[in-house]
Amino acid sequence: MNADLVKEFRNIPILADLTDEELGWLADHSEIATAEAGELIIHENDPADSMIIYLEGESDGRRESAGPDTPVYTARAGMVTGMLPFSRMTHYTITMRAVTPLRIARISKTLFPEMLNKIPSLGPRLVGILSDRVREATKQDLAREKLASLGKLSAGLAHELNNPAAAAARAASTLRAIFEKREQASLEIDQQNLPPEARATLRLIEGKAREIQHDGKPMNALDLSDIQSELQSWLDEHGVNDGWEVAPVLAEAGVRVEHLERLAQKFSAPVMGAVITRFGATLEISRLLTDIEHSSCRISELVKAIKEYSFMDEAPRQEVDVAKGIESTLIMLNHKLKHGITVVKNFDPNLPRIFSYGSELNQVWTNLIDNAADAMKGQGKLRIRTMREGDDVLVEFVDNGPGIPPEIQTKIFDPFFTTKPIGEGTGLGLDTVYRIVRKHRGNVSVVSSPGNTCFRVRLPIQNPRL
Numbered sequence: 001m002n003a004d005l006v007k008e009f010r011n012i013p014i015l016a017d018l019t020d021e022e023l024g025w026l027a028d029h030s031e032i033a034t035a036e037a038g039e040l041i042i043h044e045n046d047p048a049d050s051m052i053i054y055l056e057g058e059s060d061g062r063r064e065s066a067g068p069d070t071p072v073y074t075a076r077a078g079m080v081t082g083m084l085p086f087s088r089m090t091h092y093t094i095t096m097r098a099v100t101p102l103r104i105a106r107i108s109k110t111l112f113p114e115m116l117n118k119i120p121s122l123g124p125r126l127v128g129i130l131s132d133r134v135r136e137a138t139k140q141d142l143a144r145e146k147l148a149s150l151g152k153l154s155a156g157l158a159h160e161l162n163n164p165a166a167a168a169a170r171a172a173s174t175l176r177a178i179f180e181k182r183e184q185a186s187l188e189i190d191q192q193n194l195p196p197e198a199r200a201t202l203r204l205i206e207g208k209a210r211e212i213q214h215d216g217k218p219m220n221a222l223d224l225s226d227i228q229s230e231l232q233s234w235l236d237e238h239g240v241n242d243g244w245e246v247a248p249v250l251a252e253a254g255v256r257v258e259h260l261e262r263l264a265q266k267f268s269a270p271v272m273g274a275v276i277t278r279f280g281a282t283l284e285i286s287r288l289l290t291d292i293e294h295s296s297c298r299i300s301e302l303v304k305a306i307k308e309y310s311f312m313d314e315a316p317r318q319e320v321d322v323a324k325g326i327e328s329t330l331i332m333l334n335h336k337l338k339h340g341i342t343v344v345k346n347f348d349p350n351l352p353r354i355f356s357y358g359s360e361l362n363q364v365w366t367n368l369i370d371n372a373a374d375a376m377k378g379q380g381k382l383r384i385r386t387m388r389e390g391d392d393v394l395v396e397f398v399d400n401g402p403g404i405p406p407e408i409q410t411k412i413f414d415p416f417f418t419t420k421p422i423g424e425g426t427g428l429g430l431d432t433v434y435r436i437v438r439k440h441r442g443n444v445s446v447v448s449s450p451g452n453t454c455f456r457v458r459l460p461i462q463n464p465r466l
Contacts, residue, residue, distance in 0.1 A: 002027040005105070008055050012078055014125045015053075022119045026053075029115070030105035035059075035098040042082070042096040048089045050106040051126075052082035057102035061094035074099075084130045085112045085123060160335055161302055168295035171288045178288065182281035188274035194267075201266055202275060206282045209253050227251040234260055240273045246280035253283045302331065319353040320361060322393055322459075323386055329365040336370065340379040348387045355463050360436045364444075367433050368397045368455050375401035375453065388461075392442070395457045404448040412446065433457075 005027040009015045015023060030053070035041055044064055054077050061073035072094055075081045083089060107115065116123045189202075228251045235243030238260075250260075260276075267275050330343060337343060372382050376399055383398040404412060413434040437444045442459040 005030065005032075009053070009105075012053060012080065014080060014122075014129070018119060018121070022122075025115070025118050026105075026107065029111055030107055033104050033106060035102040035104075037098050037100055039098045039102075040095070041098060041102070041104070042092045042094070044093065044095040045091050048083040048087075048092050048109070050082055050108050051080065051084055051112075053105040053107070054079045054081070055103045055105060057098060057100045057104075059096045059102060060099050061096045063093065064095045080126070080129060081133070082106070083109050084126050084133075085109075085116060086127055087130055161299060164295035164298035164302075168292050168299075171291040171295070175285060175288045175292075178281050178284045182278055182285065185274045185278035185281060189271060189278065192268075192271045192274075194271065198266060202278070205259075205263065206279060209255060209279070209283055210286045224251055227256065230257050231255070231260070235276065238264065238272060239269070240276045242277070246276060249280045249284045249287070252287070255283075318355070318358060320356045320358040321353055322351060322361070322395060323347040325358060325362050326365050326384060326386070326395070329362050329369060333366065333369055333373070336373045336378070337382070341373055341376060342381045344381060344383045346383070346385040351386050351388060351393060352461050354393055354459055354461050356440050356459065357436075360439070361459075364433050364436050364457060365395075367430065368457075371430070372397055372399035372401065372453070375399055377401075389458065391462065392458045392460055395459075396454055397457075398452065398454045400451050401453055403450040403453050404446065409446060409448060413444070 002024075006020060006023040009018075009023045009026060015026070018026075031050075032055075033041075035057075041059055042061075052075075054075055056077050058074065058076040061075070063072050073081075073096075075096070189199075228247045231250050232243045232247040234257050235247060240246070263275065263279075264272060326345075326347075330337070369382070369384075376382070380400045383396070385394075385396045385398075387394050413430050433444055437457055437459070440459050441463055442457065444455065444457045446456070447454045
């Protein structure tokens with residue numbers, strides 16, 4: 001019996017109260033190994049062949065297939081890890097390297113039956129370690145998937161929010177300059193001592209033009225260009241400065257040459273330039289205010305979608321409108337869909353609400369929509385349907401991508417299984433979908449062939465055990 005090793009095993013928490021004979025058996029059947037800092041201990045995908053007892057030092061485990069900067073597990077002196085009895089692991093899922101000088105004891109898995117026979121009390125303790133390890137790994141995997149999803153959504157939202165925010169900022173900046181131009185034109189008109197009737201006529205014309213501008217339908221670019229040219233020629237002939245700048249604004253507002261002719265009959269040549277400048281500036285201010293309004297509304301819609309998507313300020317469990325959750329998810333993923341994917345929605349208007357974790361269900365919709373977009377490479381049709389099926393709500397996501405090969409369809413819900421290149425997929429998206437749906441006492445399935453891949457999610461309407 002190796003007395004020194006038995007003494008060291010006494011310092012291991014789960015071995016501390018074993019008898020000297022039991023510890024002696026472990027010592028006699030252990031293989032001692034050492035490693036320097038940075039040295040490889042376990043390589044990912046190597047056969048899982050032994051239980052490891054950490055005597056000295058510390059090691060760090062990373063899933064290198066998901067990127068070298070993805071730590072998932074740390075083991076240090078006093079811990080028992082590696083291949084454990086009753087584990088279904090066949091190959092190591094991480095690469096372990098020593099962080100500090102390391103000393104470990106290995107016990108081959110071929111000795112597990114004898115070990116559990118000689119030390120019966122060790123079995124339940126190792127099962128407890130195994131359960132804790134699985135629970136912690138699951139928690140880390142889910143957290144990593146949530147961060148990955150959050151990263152995708154954040155990038156998309158930043159882009160979606162930036163466009164209206166930038167548009168509003170540009171409009172506000174231009175508005176200041178246009179307002180100053182209008183004030184200068186008004187001052188020039190005031191200096192001409194126009195009669196009240198002429199001033200009233202100008203305000204009336206401006207008001208009608210704003211109405212036409214607000215209600216008018218967009219014109220095609222070619223026709224608009226022709227009208228701009230006609231207006232600019234008229235303005236140049238009548239000595240209006242910067243006619244090239246005013247003409248586009250007048251054209252978009254529905255102003256034509258005949259309108260300017262009538263305006264010229266009411267105002268003399270010395271004041272006509274200021275009148276046209278003020279007229280154009282008024283229409284430009286109206287357009288800029290509309291741009292700011294639309295941009296602000298878009299930002300408000302996105303913020304509302306974020307709140308609905310995350311169920312901010314609401315209880316974690318509540319009655320959820322499935323269609324509303326899918327709508328908010330589509331808004332969140334609009335940056336990925338708007339450049340070539342047509343979304344066809346067929347929502348049952350009478351679909352009952354379901355009692356669920358709303359924000360978690362939205363993770364399901366996010367992963368399924370995101371995967372469909374990736375499968376179609378940004379070009380195709382995504383059909384989403386909701387309907388009631390007995391006591392369940394059925395949600396279908398159908399894309400016309402290339403399909404999932406039959407040989408891997410049974411694996412797609414497995415953790416870390418992905419068909420994407422390294423760095424592009426974690427292999428946790430569909431695993432997360434499966435876990436969340438099962439948590440809601442539902443089920444998820446897939447039927448796929450080239451041009452038609454359908455994911456079906458069934459969720460119970462009444463779920464008292466949730």
